Amino acid sequence: MANNTGQATWEGGLKEGKGTIKSQSGTLDGRFSFGSRFEEDVTGTNPEELIAAAHAGCYSMFLSALLEGDGTPATSVNTTAKISMGKDDTGPFISRIDLTCDATVPGLSDDKLQELAQKAKEGCPISRALASVPEITLKATLKG
Incomplete structure (x- = not known):
């Protein structure tokens, strides 16, 4: 690797x-x-934005691999990861990640998409690295 x-x-x-x-x-x-x-100043990046982009990319690739392995390759998988910050007595932390995924997969049922989408959420390497985040949500939608 x-x-x-x-x-x-x-x-x-x-x-x-x-x-x-x-x-x-x-x-x-x-x-x-x-x-x-x-402070939501958009003149630069930040580590959380980079984590969000990495998570979205990893999730999209992993779901695509699962779909292909299922015999239903995706035409496209578009994922957004939104990171929310919290603060506790030790400082700022990532309190929640919301994954929103739109997948175009000919011949796939919504039930199967939900099953594979959840599997991707649990198994993609970035999700696994972020296992300490208190809440990671997923909304997967079948398009077309």
């Missing part, structure tokens, strides 16, 4: 500082700040 790396640098204090974040492939090379992370 492949090994992947990411790299981040933070300069300065928490609220006035700034950071850069990069992926091994070079596809991601962005900046982030306290504002982009906690």
